[in-house]
Amino acid sequence: MTAQLAGLLLFLIPFAGALLIPLVNFFAPRAVPWLAVLFGLASSVIAFFLLGGTPAGAPITLDILPGFFRSGLLLDPLSLVPALIATWIGFLVLIYSLGYMKGEENLARYYALVLLFIGGMVGMALADNFLALFFFWEVMGVCSYQLIAFFYKDPKAAAAGAKAFLTTKIGDIGLLAAIIILAVNSGSFSFSVNFGAAAGLALPVLGLAAFGFILGAAGKSAQFPLHVWLPDAMEAPTTISALIHAATMVNAGVYLLARVSPLLALVPWSLTLVQWIGAITALLGALLAAFSNDLKRILAYSTVSQLGYMVLAVGMGAAFASQFHLFSHAIFKGLLFLCAGAVIHAIGTRDIRQMGGLYKHMPAVAITFLIGAMALLGLPFLNGFFSKDFILEEIILGGAWGPLALALIAGALTAFYALRTTFVVFWGKPNYQTHPHKTPANMVVPLLALALACFLSWLLVGPLSEAWIASGLPAPALSALELIRVTFSSLAFLFSLAAIVVGFFLFLQRARLARYFHEQEPGWIRATSRGLGFDDLYTWLADRIRDFGVWVRMFWEERVMEGINRFAAWGSLGLSRLSCRLQTGDVHWNLLYVTLTLIVVLGVALW
Amino acid sequence: MNINLLPFVFALFGLGLFCLLTRRSLVKLLIGLELLGKATTLAIIWAGVVQKTPATTQSIALLVISIEAVVVAVYLALVYAFHRHNQSLDTDDMRRLKG
Amino acid sequence: MVSALVILQLLPLLGALLVWLLPRILANSRQLDSPRQLDSPRQGVLAGWLTVLFALAQFVLTLSLMPNWGVAQLPFLGVTLSFCFDPLAATALLVISGATVAASLYALRSKDAAGAPARGSAFYALILLVLFGTSGVALARDLIQFYLFWEAMLIPAWFLVSLWNEDPAKVKATGLKFFIITHIGAVLMLASILWIFSLAKTTNMDLLITFLPSLPLATLVPMTMLFLMGFVVKLAIFPFHTWLPDAYTSAVMPVTLTLVGVLTNIGIYGFARFLPFFPSNAAAALSLPLLIAAVVTMFYGGIQALVEKNVKRIVAYSSISQMGYVLFGFATLTTFGLSGSILNLYNQAATKLALFMALGMVAEAAGTWQIDQLGGWAKRLPLAAVVAVTAMLSLVGAPPTFGFWPELLTFTGGFASGQILLSALALVASVLSVAYALRLIRFVFYDPLKPVGNMGTDFKSVPIFLARTPWTGNLALVACFLILLFFGVYPAPVYRLVQGALAFLGLGG
Secondary structure (H helix, E strand, O other): OOHHHHHHHHHHHHHHHHHHHHHHHHHHHHHHHHHHHHHHHHHHHHHHHHHHOOOOOOOOEEEEEOEEEEEEEOOOOHHHHHHHHHHHHHHHHHHHHHOOOOOOOOOHHHHHHHHHHHHHHHHHHEEEEEHHHHHHHHHHHHHHHHHHHOOOOOOOHHHHHHHHHHHHHHHHHHHHHHHHHHHHHHHOOHHHHHHHHHOOOHHHHHHHHHHHHHHHHHHHHHOOOOOOOHHHHHHHOOHOOOOOHHHHHHHHHHHHHHHHHHHHOOOHHHHHHHHHHHHHHHHHHHHHHHHHOEEHHHHHHHHHHHHHHHHHHOOOOOOOHHHHHHHHHOOOOOOHHHHHHHHHHHHOEEEEEHHHOOOHOOOHHHHHHHHHHHHHHOOOHHHHHHHHHHHHHHHHHHHOHHHHHHHHHHHHHHHHHHHHHHHHOOOOOOOOOOOOOOOOOHHHHHHHHHHHHHHHHHHHHHHHHHHHHHOOOOOOOHHHHHHHHHHHOOOOHHHHHHHHHHHHHHHOHHHHHHHHHHOOOOOHHHHHHHHHHHHHHHHHHHHHHHHHHHHHHHHHHHHHHHHHHHHHHHHHHHHHHHOOOOOOOOOOHHHHHHHHHHHHHHHHOOO | OOOOOOHHHHHHHHHHHHHHHHOOOOHHHHHHHHHHHHHHHHHHHHHHHHOOOOHHHHHHHHHHHHHHHHHHHHHHHHHHHHHHHHOOOOOOOOOOOOO | HHHHHHHOOOOOOHHHHHHHHHHHHHHHHHHHOOOOOOOOOHHHHHHHHHHHHHHHHHHHHHHHHHOOOOEEEEEEEOOOEEEEOOHHHHHHHHHHHHHHHHHHHHHHHHHOOOOOOOOOOHHHHHHHHHHHHHHHHHHHHHHHHHHHHHHHHHHHHHHHHHHHHHHHHHHHHHHHHHHHHHHHHHHHHHHHHHHHHHHHOOOEHHHHHHHHHHHHHHHHHHHHHHHHHHHHHHEEEEEEOHHHHHHHEOOOOOHHHHHHHHHHHHHHHHHHHHHOOOOHHHHHHHHHHHHHHHHHHHHHHHHHHHOOOOOHHHHHHHHHHHHHHHHHHHOOOOOOHHHHHHHHHHHHHHHHHHHHHHHHHHHHHOOOOOOHHHHOOHHOOOOHHHHHHHHHHHOOOOOOOOOOOHHHHHHHHHHHOHHHHHHHHHHHHHHHHHHHHHHHHHHHHHOOOOOOEEEOOOOOOOOOHOOOHHHHHHHHHHHHHHHHHHHOOOOHHHHHHHHHHHHHHOOOO
């Protein structure tokens, strides 16, 4: 099998599954989950063909719009990382769903959408042109919307789905505009053609395109100020939160920015903008996570914050560092979400104040969650530690001190909320009423696999960087040993260690902090618990638009436009009434009109 | 011949109009109509005299007179029908055309 | 060729006569219902199936004729009728006959609101007459012939709108409004045709194409504007949109489907046919005003749809907003924009038919069109929900549905024409589309199930294939759904046809 064929099958198999499942559901609904797992397995086996050593093979292309748009596959390390993450984590999530989603209604819809999503993510990553990227990008958005609103009977879920779709759509129009601007200039959607032609563009136009890309990435990756949809998206089943809103789709924005980084480099202000967006998002996410009590929301805000780091790395021109962290993050955050899913499955609430002491009931989940949390805060020798330090190093090298400061504060807060969450959920005083359910084995297996990956995945840095260099992408030549040496000898290590220590100190003082916040209730705390007012602001804006709409509907349409109609009707009726009065029916009046007409006609004729 | 008949034609025509506009009886209206017709016939004949083509105009005048006779016949038939229907010859009673 | 085109043209007329007469011949006089009824429902089934048959026959005939493009002249009663069968005409014919099939399939089994008159053979004959008129419009190669068929399609449409009405109180007003406003457009078009005739002494389009460029710009611009007004009104571009929501809302569902699938699309066809017909300098002078009107329409329709409470009106206003995109594509005067808008012929028909049929099924079952009385219907009518969501995605131009491609081409046209600001505004308007579409889906299909009428909420979920909606309607629904998905993934077949159409219009890309 050639790599091209494997790449094609990698997203065609899930799509085929998504098509087949509704049909299978007609006569064998019980087989649906297993069928989905089978399709996931097939594509994750095929993924091994992409790892290296496979001949590339003849390019596979398809004429979508003949003469205008031909789509093909691009298999380079940058595109393979998101694709492989989507395939493998998708497979694990499918296995996990067997237990987690058991007994829910509409399982066919669920599995079809998950497979469609996996295919979409792989397609997005492997596209060799902007248009196919956008196409699959939107397919993911549609799946995300549908899966967030999966429990559609719950108004909160229905609203959250709509909010996610609408918010990301704002980013998407930026992306579409950027793509079209480039395509109009170069006559093609392909990456390589456009990067070549971009240098010939005027700076304002290029700036517009760069801004569009940044906006698109911000929408998808939940970056400030479009981050508001991700916390609400936690209404989705937890499996979906793990797959889409932690491990895969939210990385698409980072992937996009890394992909267009040659373009961003041409626009001086755009990289600075990306840096600041990333840094602000990292801090904002960490702050909101620290003050949240909903287990899934904590993880969602944490995702927002970690994505901020990745975007910051892209802004430093370090695409490799961002992808490396993306890889680590997908693993440990997927793990954390799946653990959270197990917990929620067991006691049926998402509020961490009603949890505690769960270590006794589910030790495996507790230990794996702890491993994930340690990777998140960056404990040495876990994958998150290396990748986050790598990013900090790049920031120091680039001399962006402002974003660095924000990133470090965010690091301290990350340590704090990671420790707090783990402790409160698994070791604190038990606060739940119900008896926790047992965790089924098919839910534990993916957890163990991912926990193991947290220890080992950073070892892949060597092959990864080789592959990057081999395909001509900018990356430092690093082996795993080299990475250890560089990491421990850098300034960034000290900084991040300090951040962890500060976070630990905050964690130890949490009782005092809690009392202080409880008694004093400073304004910013209240604001933080409400998402720092972004939601309020957007709701206010939406309400104003709606008010305007009501005015347009009720006044403009009903009074003015219909008024014009009514006036026309009334006017013609009035004229008709007026002319009716000439029709007296009296012979003499008629004769008079005849005479008058005669006089006028004669007068005109003689004159 | 230096006589100009035109003033007489106009006078006759005006008289007919005046009759049509002021009288209420249908029969009187017929007389007014006839006056108009006669004025027109006279005008046609006078035009022949002026243009020195009396033969043509005389034939036209004859045609007009015969048409007038038909008109009068139809008119009288209508008036008769109206009278049978309404027992009246007053135009005030014919307002069926009122809008 | 001539005979084939004549058959293509006359097929619906023949069908209309047959549909009108056959049930009457077959039924003996005792079976006829009381004369007070407008139309007898007993004859409806036979008439409906005949309608489906004839529309389908036209569809298939168009498909089989497809590669044989050409013009045919036919002397008839002292005048020469000229027909033209090119990819654009084929496109229009496929769409309108397909839409008629869908509308009559839906009509066969659906039940109208209590006040609406029954549907029998007269109803279906009128539907076929609309198809006859629109086929004439699509095939005409002569301006007068075009105008005659244009009127011939308006009159049966007026009968349909004003007689088969859900709201007896508004029958007269709605029908008259529809007729007067669209007629104003038609009359302006006639004025332009007569003006052209007075200068060129011919109305044959093939001759005019060489003649028109010789006219001065000062004549051409108002002439073009007058002509295009007919289509602007038909597309319901702001401020000529007021007929549309009323006509769509108060007519019974099958009539709305005909309006949506046949009449609106023939407006799009008209633009596609006549915008390139007039010399490019005249069109260029009109480009900016049309673009602005298009953007205003997008926002205006969108914002109305955002706050409206009647589901049918929401879709009606969304249709207005969508026609803004169609006009936008045309007004860019680029091949991208034009191909986007011609592609929209297919897309708008499939999308809007699917959306209206799905919502119509919900409203028929619920007995209300009010959005705040609906909710949770995904549970009760899963098929309608799936199709409605797909159609909604197509409406907002989200992949993997058909709507994405026309929208992409339209915006590409916008940016290619250099109108960056207006194109960006059009993109922003698409966020508004997403907002109203999501609201519609959410409050009709999602949220907890609300009790409606005598139906409780203790409802057992049924598998999708047991959907309790009439099977003919489901068939039409599924057909639209498959079209939306298939061309959403692989638009190449229709795109090729559109490129062929552009080549025939002299704009080969």
